[in-house]
Amino acid sequence: MTSLMKAITIGDTTTSTSYGKEITRTTSSRPRTSRSRPRTAATSTGYDDNDIICAISESRGLCPTVGLSFINLTTSEAVLCQFADTQTYARTCHKISVFAPSDILYASTASDSSLVSIIAENLKGDDNEIVLTGLHRKYWADGQGHEYITRLAWPDDLESLKVSAGGNYFATCCFAAAMSFAEMAMSVTFAPQTLRIRFESSEGSMMVDLSTIASMELIQNLQHTKSRNSLFGLMKETLTRMGERTLRRNILQPSTDASTINERYDAVSELCMKQEMFAATQDALGVLVDTDRCLSALVRLPTKLNFEYMEQSVNHVLMLKVFVDAVSTMAGLCAAENYSEVEDLVKYALNDDVSFVTQPAELRNQRVFAIRVGVNGFLDVARTTYKEINQDVHDMTTELGEEHQLCIDLKFDPARHYYLHIPASEFDERPIPDIFVNVVRRKRVIECQTLDLMKMNQKIKDAHNEVISMSDRSIQELIEAVRSRIHPLFKISEAIGLLDMLTGFAQLATTQDYVKPELTQALAIKAGRHPIREKAQAHTHKWIPNDVYATQQNRFQIITGCNMSGKSTYIRSIALQSVMAQAGSFVPATYASFPIFRQLFARISTDSAVEANVSTFAAEMRDIAHILRNIEPHSLVIVDELGRGTSTTDGLAIAIAIAEALIESKAFVWFVTHFRDLPRILSERAGVVNLHLSVNFSTTDDDPTTTRMKMTYKVSDGPIPPSNQYYGLALARAINLPERVIEVATLVSEELNEQNAAKKDEPRVMAMPRRRRLMLSLREQLILAREGGLKGAELKAWLKKLQEEFLVRMEALNSDEQDVGAREDAFTEHTESVDGDYDMESAGDEHVAVSTNTDGITDAGSQQHDGDSTSSEQGFVEIKREEFEGIKRERKY
Incomplete structure (x- = not known):
């Protein structure tokens, strides 16, 4: 088995369980007041327009056990979690930030609990408009959760799910509440044995809190929300929506399993070396539709059946045909028995030449001719009528053009159906004939219709609706037959998403000159670059690489240097490369090795939280308190200029105390500071290393008093040398601060430095x-x-x-x-x-x-x-x- 196939594991079991004809459907007993909210483009961590319901509950005690259940109505997937959390609920908030639900449910009796308060605080100001809803305690029933699992879970997974549900009481209660809410408030349920349910531990992935996700620009750029200058935007070389979702999940939850990470490295290496395989994989992925959404639509059962549902059912069946046809070309990765039965059903029911398309007019035609000829005689007659009316429309358009000496194009959109498209220049010297109605003037064209065309549009619509109604019985029979064999297709879809992500990693490694990392006990990077900045500034700047080395004996690295010398960029690049490495990607360097980090913390933002009435310093202290409560030896922490938001004396004292606590944690820490005493005070502590970003100072021949600064953007050993310690004054002089002010500041600075030099340690x-x-x-x-x-x-x-x-x-x-x-x-x-x-x-x-x-x-x-x-x-x-x-x-x- 190749490295690529090891990294993408697909189950080889098939199931042919038949369904009963009677399915219980629950109609909403109460209207939902806050529904149909738009998912804006400013989604910081969200799944675009996915509808995801989250239910939360907790036990009592100082170390509460938290239960979570997420139901993705868009992809028909349920994830149940239960774990012990701290009083800060860091892991709970992380899970919620990863899934970004549209609704969060809690038991109405727990409205005053710390868990609900902390979650509400974390969601404050969120552009996604996540709604917290209190649900009656009776819906949080363990027995009801077991019933849902028994009825909805895949048969192959049922026994293991029952064992997991028995030992995860709170997660099972949350699942019952989430399913009840979906049925009551959203009028949605699922066909039996079609819901993907899995229990997910809090272990196995790196924990990244919400503030770190935002400040590190993992998903979204801080300045421009629609910019691709984020880690997700950089790495999004995927060709399918499944791959995009998989990539996002792995950026927010990088793996901590060494074998999984190494298998991904090997798969990316294989794709990079075998160009023919790489090109063939990209070609196969490029034709795939959003399979998760398609398969989910086939197993989801709405409570109201109408013509729109019939029409969409045909669309989903056409998407299924495209998916099955594409899977058959990837036989090397997908066992034939996983999709052959569905492929036979589709071929038996649908015409060979139909497919799913995105153009409205073409999609309507594909829906009409989806069912194979000869299945229903009346259907064939209705399709002939539809075809003849369409031909009449084209003939009439040709005749209009010849009669009025006009260049007329026939266009279509779902609202107006057929309409005429005429260049505006045709009417520069003559008026628009009266036969044309519903005239719309564009910049260079005239859009219009005729009364005869409007009548034909109505006839075509009636013929189309009649065909869809006649086709519905065959379509529903096909869907019913496919549901009992859909489990392997979901697994194939997941594998395709992972394959797409790995193919994107290979594309990135090839075009950006990335290197395969190693997993060791030391963090060593040779000629590392900041991945986001390097790509964003590729055409304007030549990127200067830097080396990084850290072990337990130099785990706390203090970074000093001049303003704008690249300190923040340096520490950010370390964290971003660690996330990339644990996601399975190559990294921007000539050599790289990483330990496996289980937590990532970043304190780098200095903006005041105005909406929370919190100053810069208060926000710093809040974030640092969160870090100190949750830090572990296998954590990666980056701190940028801590304590500068308060007085110098207090800031230095607090920075020293926090640095001491971080050293004692034995985590890997990069600590940027402008306090020059901090490196001296901590220089002899075990595990502490002093580094600085070097700057070249020079004077001009014309004016020896003028000092020039040239940033080298290179990391050097030791604290800032004495010759560079007046970088603040040099920068102030460079921006033309009054000379008298510079002179006074220089005298004061020299006097203070002399006093400090006399107090050095013996x-x-x-x-x-x-x-x-x-x-x-x-x-x-x-x-x-x-x-x-x-x-x-x-x-x-x-x-x-x-x-x-x-x-x-x-x-x-x-x-x-x-x-x-x-x-x-x-x-x-x-x-x-x-x-x-x-x-x-x-x-x-x-x-x-x-x-x-x-x-x-x-x-x-x-x-x-x-x-x-x-x-x-x-x-x-x-x-x-x-x-x-x-x-x-x-x-x-």
């Missing part, structure tokens, strides 16, 4: 953190050596070099301690006691001694001296409170 205070950091770095390199590919003499040489570097760095630390002046004598006794409790130098020698022996790598790498946890939980050094106060006064920290 070597003795930082000795212990530096030693711990060195030891943890050695430990990490030994573990990498154990798990790497080096062997024999090559490994021994590398370990020898590592030993030498370690001894040199340790000796440098010892020298720094010995050079400390007499004012540090108060700390000598304490430092010796700490070293006596845990001899870091001895431990380091032990590590080095073991590392020189190739056979001892496992022992060296597995020594857990708890350095990381010690650095995270104990801060710098555990000392007595009075001594700690003395150190604080000495360090001015």
Whole structure:
């Protein structure tokens, strides 16, 4: 089996269960007051015009169990979820944001619950106009939910669904409420054994909260809602609506299953290498209709049967024929037994040359001639009449053109039916003849009709309606027969959606020069680019790539640099590439490896939430509080300029405290800041790395006092160098701020920098953190050596070099301690006691001694001296409170 077929798994079982003729239909007992709302183009995370009902419920307690049920009336799919959530209901809000329902139901007795309040708060200001509706408690019945599952679920899935429903009480109650609402308020139900029902765990996918989805532009551009400059717009190389839905779902819920992700990588690689397969797949996908919508229409049962339903039934059968014909050309991916019975039924009932089209006039003709000739004699006579009247219309149009010496085209639209289309220039020198009525003047054409044409339109409409009515019995018999065999078609549709998404990934990788990522424990990107900005600015800017490297020993990276130097773009690109990688796509880089992240958090927006009466700083604190409550070691966090919305002193203090909490979480964090003291204060913490976006400063020959700034957009090691620390003044001078103001600001800045320089940390205070950091770095390199590919003499040489570097760095630390002046004598006794409790130098020698022996790598790498946890939980050094106060006064920290 090829990589492509492994990534796209299609069930090979078929079902031929027959249905009973009597189907219970429930008529709405109460009108729905808020229905038929338009789904606007500003849908941030929505499924366009899909009708999706969501029901929610929860248990009692501090860690509530939440039940969710989503029913997509457009695609005939139901998803049930039940999981334990926190008091912030982060996972619940994530699930709702992914599905973006049009209606959210809750038990009327729970209107004052925290769950309903938090969901309402998250939906405030949403352009989708999602409505929260309280439903009577009697509809949340576990037994009713089991009855719905038994009646509507696919036979193949029924037993497993019963087991899942038995252990998920709240999800089953939500399913009962959602189905009751669909029947009462929307007058919709489903044919027996035709609803796709599945239980979906909260695990297995990356959690991305709603604010991160918006701020990272995963689905929609922040400035222009209709722009394709978003991650979804960039990656939407799909050819079908099924593929588009699959792509959107995988962007909002990237997989956390390594085997699934690797199978997708292999499938994309195969499509990229085999151009003939790639071209054939695109050709096959290009002719497919919206299969999900078509199949859903065939199994959905409206409560009111009218002529419009008959007409649409013919359209859906024609769409089914197009789908089955296309599937037969993809036999390599789809087992024949999954669609052969439906294909035979369609061929038996429909003419071979009919198809589904989008042009109104042609679609009407296809509906008329859909049923095979000879099935019904009266139907054949009615179609002959229809055909003759249509021919009369064309003949009459020709005669009108010849009689009046006009160039007349015959046009059609559903409202006016046939009408005449005449160039306006024909009447520049003569009036419009009186025979033409209903005249509409356009810019270059005249649209009109005649009385005879209007009469023929009515005859054609009557003939068309008569044909549809006569065809309805055959069409409904075909639909009834197809329903019992429709389950495999839904599975094929899902597989086609996944295939379409992977084909789009291959198209993107080929045209944009992307690379196949690897799944490792380290995040390493060589020459990475921002995927959205790179494509949007491809014709105006040459993109400057940057490298990224992060492991547990450098997991917290502080980014500093000048304004407009590219800090925000740099951290955004890391998060976007992680989402792409876990969705199964290649990424914009020359090499990339990623760990699997289970959560993505971003705090990068600085806009005031006016509608919520929340300032910039308050919005920052609210988002950070959410992150700190839900962060885990397998999280990816990006924070942009935290604390700048309040006073400098308070902002720095809060930034330090939050940074400490993020370091302790052991998550991967990129922290952008303009606080220059923050990198210095945290520089010796285990796991912390300082980086900056470099800027070149230069002066002109004509005016040495004029400073020019050139952004390099390149990431460099360490904090901002002293030569670049006045970038704010240089930028102010560049925009022609008054010279006197610049002079005063320069003097003040120099004075403050001199005072800060006099307060820098002394070597003795930082000795212990530096030693711990060195030891943890050695430990990490030994573990990498154990798990790497080096062997024999090559490994021994590398370990020898590592030993030498370690001894040199340790000796440098010892020298720094010995050079400390007499004012540090108060700390000598304490430092010796700490070293006596845990001899870091001895431990380091032990590590080095073991590392020189190739056979001892496992022992060296597995020594857990708890350095990381010690650095995270104990801060710098555990000392007595009075001594700690003395150190604080000495360090001015």
